Amino acid sequence: MTQFSPTNALADRTFSAERLFHAPREKVFAAFTRCEHLLHWWGPHEWPLFHCDMDFRVGGSWHYAMRETATGNESWGLMLFDEIIPSEFIRYRDVFSDAQRNINQDMPETASTLHFYAEGSSTRVVSQSVYADAALLKQILDMGMEQGFKETWDRLAEYVTR
Numbered sequence: 796m797t798q799f800s801p802t803n804a805l806a807d808r809t810f811s812a813e814r815l816f817h818a819p820r821e822k823v824f825a826a827f828t829r830c831e832h833l834l835h836w837w838g839p840h841e842w843p844l845f846h847c848d849m850d851f852r853v854g855g856s857w858h859y860a861m862r863e864t865a866t867g868n869e870s871w872g873l874m875l876f877d878e879i880i881p882s883e884f885i886r887y888r889d890v891f892s893d894a895q896r897n898i899n900q901d902m903p904e905t906a907s908t909l910h911f912y913a914e915g916s917s918t919r920v921v922s923q924s925v926y927a928d929a930a931l932l933k934q935i936l937d938m939g940m941e942q943g944f945k946e947t948w949d950r951l952a953e954y955v956t957r
Contacts, residue, residue, distance in 0.1 A: 805929045810940065813921040814948050815914065818955035823918040824882045824911050826955055833859070836954040839939075839946035841865060846894075853879055858896055873898065885909045889924070903931035920948075 816823050826832040830847035837844040838861040846860035857874040871892045878886035887909075891902035905924045912919040926932040 805932060808926045808929050808932050810924045810926075810932060810936070811922065812944055812948070813919060814952070816918045816920060816952055816955050817916070818918060819916060820911050820913040820918040821882050823920060823951075823955055826951060827885065827909065832954070836950040837861070837947060838950075839943040840950070842870065842943065845869075846871075851879070852876065856896075858892065860894065869894075883911055903927065903935060905935075 826836065828849070828851045830849050833847050833849075834844055837847075837859065841864050842861040843864070844859060845862045846858070848858040850856055853876055855876050857876070858871075859874075860869055860871045862869050871894055873890050873892040873896060875888045875890070876885065877888065878884065885908065887907055889905040889907055891899040893899065903926055905926060907922065907924040910919075910921040912921070926935070
């Protein structure tokens with residue numbers, strides 16, 4: 796089960812989640828770092844990924860887009876990789892963008908980390924996202940981030956156990 800702590804974290808501007816995935820750490824890490832995997836699980840059920848362009852290295856980026864199945868609305872994003880320790884850790888900034896990689900300055904930037912911990916034949920992933928202030932975190936939560944995050948990680952859990 797995914798554990799979230801967004802409501803307790805508004806004061807410190809942090810959204811945290813963790814989950815145990817029943818797959819080896821290298822497999823779970825690869826699922827986060829290669830388009831061939833991300834296209835199968837990234838995004839909530841009704842917002843699947845349809846665009847994935849990845850340059851997974853420090854200084855690289857991931858340009859991605861999800862499309863809502865009911866309306867065809869699109870949401871574009873750009874992750875900028877700041878630190879990578881293979882199979883263990885990713886530090887990145889996540890921003891809203893458009894199809895041409897232009898950053899949407901009206902939407903908040905997220906400073907995030909992902910930790911991958913081996914626990915026997917399983918992997919515990921711990922995610923922490925920090926916002927410039929509590930109002931920006933609340934804005935993202937009001938957009939349905941918690942539910943979207945849960946659905947995305949549910950899809951990942953199913954994908955890595957195939």
